Amino acid sequence: MTETGVTSDSQGTLKPHISESRRILKVMFGRWVVILGTVIILLIVVMAIFAPLLTQYDPIKINLPDSLQQPSGQHLLGTDEMGRDLLTRIIYGSRIALLVGITAVTGSGVVGMLLGLIAGYFGGWLGTIIMRFMDALMSLPPLILMLAIAVMIGGGVITILIALGIALMPTYCRLMCGQVLSAKENDYVMAANVLGAGNLRVMFRHLVPNVFPPLLVLITLDIGFAILTEAALSFLGIGINPPTPTWGNMVAGGQRYLFTHPVMSIAPGLAIVLVVLGFNLVGDGLRDALDPRLRGRI
């Protein structure tokens, strides 16, 4: 299966590189769901960057006289039990969501891919140890592994990033290892070796660029998953705690006022659904445009 895939790939490289990326973009953005996903992500990014310009309220300062107001012209989504504007907190919440999602995924992606590259390229006992260790990490649900790490180190943004990074790492490592294992059998790798390229050069100049596309898809899809998991931890009170506004801890905070002020829990949850949906739609589009055969495998 990989054999045929490789031949068609090496034939594809005969065409100039620019047309390939243009083709990918064209296929991707030819579908309205991908455009929808992109628009959602852009909106959230704009929200996160320009948060102070979008709202006149402070997301953290307590203002008890205005507490628990229903939605109105002044407070579009009402206020929470501390009198803080709910919409403002949702807007600021996008900062944590994006920060955690993007940083954790990039970090664990880099470490996981490096380990996978080493395991796949060198193999042997080192490869076995790395891969079995990843199996062990994968046998733990990401949420529980993260929770355990967060409890031991003790809460906060940095801890969450580390915990998420460790929990997400095995997928990258496995995918990279599998990709490298099949790619290193190619003639171009042997040619590079024969011509005297060192291991590092073969790995980073020849293998990584060729096996990267599926990993890129995984990264995009994982950002959504990372945001979802951080929200879950913050909801449980083990992630990032109030007063820092995160969508997860806002849903938890609104739970007590569910009967009278349902919007307090429902609105931040909707924000989570939207942003995760956005990254998933773009990730799916990217996968189908890069290589439809990956469908169902990533």
Place this chain on the structure above:
Amino acid sequence: MAGFIVRRLIQALIVIFLVTVISFLLLQLIPGDPVLRILGQRATQESIDELTHELGLDLPIHVQYFKWVGGVFRGDLGKSFIFHEDVSKLVRERFPVTAYLTFLSLALSTIIGIMAGVISAVKRATIVDSFITLFANIGIAVPTFWLGILGIYFFGLKLGWLPIEGWTSPLVNFWESTRQAIMPVFALSVPNIAVVARQTRSSMLETIHQDYIRTATSKGLRKRIVLYKHALRNALIPVVTLVGVTLTFMIGGEVLVETVFNIPGVGRLLVRAALDRDFLIVQGIVLIIGIIVTLTNLVIDITYGWIDPRIRYR
């Protein structure tokens, strides 16, 4: 086949060994003196020394590990300081609740997920397919805990159809137990239905394009027989492996659902322990879950090799 089973068995044993290493190392992550963190600031020097010795923290680290693992094999996971009871006993008491809910959700999401995926693939590019795909896309993006809260709001508080929290054993009062379980099971299942449906759909679509399906169609078999007898059986093979992943995520979701619906299972115990920094409970639960998932994956792998002989030689 025997060789394949032995290889997988050895692999599983190595993974279980590494799971114990990871669980052991978790306690090493605690900054500062773990004994002080476990006992709190007001601990007397005497109790500190006693626990240090009891946990074997005065020994070299590999000796500590073997001592701890020895205890684990005898079922000794240490003592919880918030409940003043053995961790293994606390987990054992709550295990049936979590296992029951997980089993129901696993069965529900596998059945509905496969059905939705097959319908979606067979009716490709119709309204039904678009609807299922849309549902699947949203289902994956929805946080389990939020889904639970939405359920509580609409079906519990607004409509008053279902109880908003609690747990009754199905052996005590089946009707009440089922009413209480509907929303948690639903919240746990939705994301997994979506995952299974997507996997089934793409695997079914891939299978439909295989040569043997074309052969079956061209020799005049009815479409139904081709689809459900020839295609579905083969398309379901990758879905079987997904059960292991689904189980892993379901156990993660269990933590959230038990918290939202106030269900006295292992998940809520874990959250309670995490909030109170009862490290030994957290460590014990991580270890037990890791072992359960590894053993389940072993069974799935062997089943997989039994259904599909090609797998055995990989």
